[in-house]
Amino acid sequence: MSDSKESSYKKGELAKRILLMIAGGLIIPAAVVVPNLTLVLRPIIKALCKKHGVQRQNIVKSITYLKRQRLVSVVEKNGQQILTLSENGRKKILQYDLDKITLKKPKKWDGYWRLVIFDIPENMKRGREAFREKLKHLGFYRLQKSCFLFPYECRDEIDFITEIFDVSPYINFIIAKEIEGQEKLEKFFGINY
Secondary structure, three states, X not given: OOHHHHXXXXXXXXXXXXXXXXXXXXXXXXXXXXXXXXXXXXXXXXXXXXXXXXXXXXXXXXXXXHHHOOOEEEEEEXXXXXXXXXXXXXXXXXXXXXXHOOOOOOOOOOOOEEEEEEOOOHHHHHHHHHHHHHHHHOOOEEEEOOXXXXXOOOHHHHHHHHHHOOOHHHEEEEEEOOOOOHHHHHHHHOOOO
C-alpha cells in the first residue's frame, strides 16, 4: 500500500467509512477499542485494506475516535459485545445522506411551482441558516429571505431536510399554479415548453 493513497484520506473520512459500514450491518466486536487485538479486527481490516488500502493502526484510531465522539455504542448480541450506531451515530449517517441529496429535473415541467416558506425562531438560528444554505445548494430560487421556489417535485426531499435540521414545525410547503414574474423564473430554471 502506498503512502499516497493512505494520506489521500481527508480527516475523518476513514471514520465516516467505518460508521457507514456499521450502519450497513458489519458486526465489529466492541473489544476493537482495545489496542493490539488483531484477531477481532481481522474482518474490518481485511475489508478496508483490500478495498481501500487502509493501514491497521488507522482503523483502530478511527474506531476509537467514533467511540469517543459517542457515534457508536457497545451492545450485547448473542453473548458478544459489539459496536452499534448510537443515536448520535444515526443522526450522523442521516447527515451523510443529506450531503447526497439532489433534486430530479423531469423532461417536462408540470406547470406547478413549489414554494418553501419558513419562520424559524431566532433560538434555532443555526438550523435556519443551514436549511437556507441547503435550499440554495439544491438550486432553489430565493424569492424573499425566508421564501424559496422550485419548479419540480421536491416534497419528500424537503420533508427529509426539515427533519434533519429539526425545523419541520416552522416550514410550509405550497404548490402554486401561478406566480408573479413567472417568465423570469422560467428563464432562471431553463424551463422550455
